[in-house]
Amino acid sequence: MSEQTAGANHIPIWLIMPTGATHGWGVCGKYLALEMSSLADLRFITNSIESEKKNDPALFSQLSRVCMTRERLQPLRDPGGCLHLDHPVLQAISGPELRPWEFGVRSPRTIGYTFFEKTALKQDDVASARGYYDMVVAGSTWCRDILREHGLEACAAVLQGVDTGRFHGGLSVKTRFKDRFVVFSGGKIEFRKGQDLVIRAFKALQDRHDDVLLANCWYNYWDGATATMSLSPHIRFEMPKGDYIRSVSHLLRVNGIRPENALILPPIPNARMGQIYRDTDCGLFPNRCEGGTNLVLMEYMACGKPVIGSFNSGQKDVLSSDHALLLNHQRSVNVMQPDGSLYALWSEPNLEEVVEKLEWAYHHREEIREIGEKGGKFISRFTWRRAAREFHALMIGTA
Numbered sequence: 362m363s364e365q366t367a368g369a370n371h372i373p374i375w376l377i378m379p380t381g382a383t384h385g386w387g388v389c390g391k392y393l394a395l396e397m398s399s400l401a402d403l404r405f406i407t408n409s410i411e412s413e414k415k416n417d418p419a420l421f422s423q424l425s426r427v428c429m430t431r432e433r434l435q436p437l438r439d440p441g442g443c444l445h446l447d448h449p450v451l452q453a454i455s456g457p458e459l460r461p462w463e464f465g466v467r468s469p470r471t472i473g474y475t476f477f478e479k480t481a482l483k484q485d486d487v488a489s490a491r492g493y494y495d496m497v498v499a500g501s502t503w504c505r506d507i508l509r510e511h512g513l514e515a516c517a518a519v520l521q522g523v524d525t526g527r528f529h530g531g532l533s534v535k536t537r538f539k540d541r542f543v544v545f546s547g548g549k550i551e552f553r554k555g556q557d558l559v560i561r562a563f564k565a566l567q568d569r570h571d572d573v574l575l576a577n578c579w580y581n582y583w584d585g586a587t588a589t590m591s592l593s594p595h596i597r598f599e600m601p602k603g604d605y606i607r608s609v610s611h612l613l614r615v616n617g618i619r620p621e622n623a624l625i626l627p628p629i630p631n632a633r634m635g636q637i638y639r640d641t642d643c644g645l646f647p648n649r650c651e652g653g654t655n656l657v658l659m660e661y662m663a664c665g666k667p668v669i670g671s672f673n674s675g676q677k678d679v680l681s682s683d684h685a686l687l688l689n690h691q692r693s694v695n696v697m698q699p700d701g702s703l704y705a706l707w708s709e710p711n712l713e714e715v716v717e718k719l720e721w722a723y724h725h726r727e728e729i730r731e732i733g734e735k736g737g738k739f740i741s742r743f744t745w746r747r748a749a750r751e752f753h754a755l756m757i758g759t760a
């Protein structure tokens with residue numbers, strides 16, 4: 362270790378991000394806090410880590426040592442409520458407006474981390490970001506390039522990581538459903554993530570083969586995002602309010618998926634998802650857009666499981682024909698806002714290609730097993746330690 366590196370480990374840094382066990386930002390926040398605490402004197406500002414006390418007691422104990430309570434922060438606030446921090450800050454950016462997750466923070470160096478799917482950014486938002494952050498880091502090269510196209514030059518890309526202790530090739534062999542071909546579909550249900558394409562493609566598979574099972578984990582905390590599924594040209598979108606399992610059961614039933622061919626999963630803590638992935642044969646990710654690299658897809662691949670995925674937006678950073686079945690036949694689709702203005706330009710996968718790739722996977726079990734092995738080896742390089750090191754270098758100015 363060089364003297365410069367050793368000295369950098371003693372430089373205090375601040376991390377401001379949400380935490381949680383069942384959504385992407387929460388997983389990202391807690392793992393970056395965990396890894397960065399071994400690289401520097403970390404002070405962590407977050408919402409609450411109480412959920413981890415039950416889900417992951419060991420992680421809760423580690424995070425407790427670096428979390429800063431609101432009471433401890435109070436002396437650092439000026440009379441106007443602004444929080445003055447005397448060391449570099451990395452903080453989450455909330456939405457395509459590029460606003461900081463924690464408002465009113467001042468520091469000598471501020472780096473923001475963002476994931477967004479809106480391609481038509483507002484110039485006023487970009488200008489505000491340019492004035493507030495010293496650098497904006499995107500969760501994919503696609504997202505970074507959109508920032509550059511809108512004139513934000515001080516930007517970079519740092520890809521998310523995978524907990525390779527929990528998601529690894531040791532989970533590649535099924536222990537249940539050995540007589541079924543199990544298709545996994547994950548991510549919160551919304552038009553952007555393409556569950557409508559999953560439903561239609563699986564319906565075609567089900568109509569040809571009785572031994573197929575769709576294991577889905579689609580819980581969405583945001584009703585507005587779920588409602589965007591009404592934009593789908595492929596399915597009849599009906600999700601009654603109330604019980605989640607019954608709601609998804611209804612959606613699948615009205616679109617021709619037989620109850621015996623569906624396994625509807627409730628929200629499951631991220632730490633337990635590897636056991637779900639283990640008992641499936643293939644992951645289907647026909648997403649229209651991903652601002653990041655799709656953490657669910659990455660974790661699924663890390664388990665040595667083969668994926669069928671859209672080769673677009675952030676997913677292009679982690680997919681290739683060497684270790685995945687790519688959905689390449691896509692057309693551009695304009696996503697409009699209620700006022701008629703353009704929100705984003707996404708990619709619409711070709712339904713026939715989705716059906717074709719899924720059918721091919723059904724008939725080529727040995728081939729997809731080899732694809733899964735290659736994907737697992739490839740994705741294992743993307744660790745949270747690697748992401749933390751890249752952020753640390755950007756924060757202390759050694760990148």
